[in-house]
Amino acid sequence: MERLYSISEVSRAFEVSIPTLRYYEECGLIEPTARRGRVRQYDRAALARLAYARLWHHDGMLTLADTAAVMTSEHAQDRHALIGAQHAAVQERIHRLTSAAAVLRHMLDCPADDPLSCPVTGAYIHARVDATLAGEELPDMILPNTPE
Numbered sequence: 001m002e003r004l005y006s007i008s009e010v011s012r013a014f015e016v017s018i019p020t021l022r023y024y025e026e027c028g029l030i031e032p033t034a035r036r037g038r039v040r041q042y043d044r045a046a047l048a049r050l051a052y053a054r055l056w057h058h059d060g061m062l063t064l065a066d067t068a069a070v071m072t073s074e075h076a077q078d079r080h081a082l083i084g085a086q087h088a089a090v091q092e093r094i095h096r097l098t099s100a101a102a103v104l105r106h107m108l109d110c111p112a113d114d115p116l117s118c119p120v121t122g123a124y125i126h127a128r129v130d131a132t133l134a135g136e137e138l139p140d141m142i143l144p145n146t147p148e
Helices: 007-014 018-026 044-059 064-072 076-109 119-133
Strands: 034-036 039-042
Touching (some): 007 018, 018 044, 044 064, 076 119
Antiparallel strands (some): 034 039
16 A cells, blocks of 8 residues: 555645645645645656646746646646746746846945945936936846846
């Protein structure tokens, strides 16, 4: 007979709270294999499904609704649409975080006592004001080392 794992064992092993496991069950992402009294029990197949849900939700940063949609999709095309949208959002976030890191790096390296007197920061501030007043978008490449 295959070994079953209690919800508390699964919680510890996967570093997921028991309420989270219960919520995953409510969302249809996982299902206990059996119950011993009131304690949920999971076999390896159920643990594989939990790992699959964590792949999409935790590692892939999909919402629980999108995770459920990916897990229940029967066609690759349906999964690819959801995954493609998430991939684009992650790429945009990476771009924004990289830009933010460049801005912070410049501000850390800037020797000016008054950041507004820094030629680079001052030029950025003036360009931002001018663009805002003109109703235009600010170009990405204002500070040095900021990725395009």
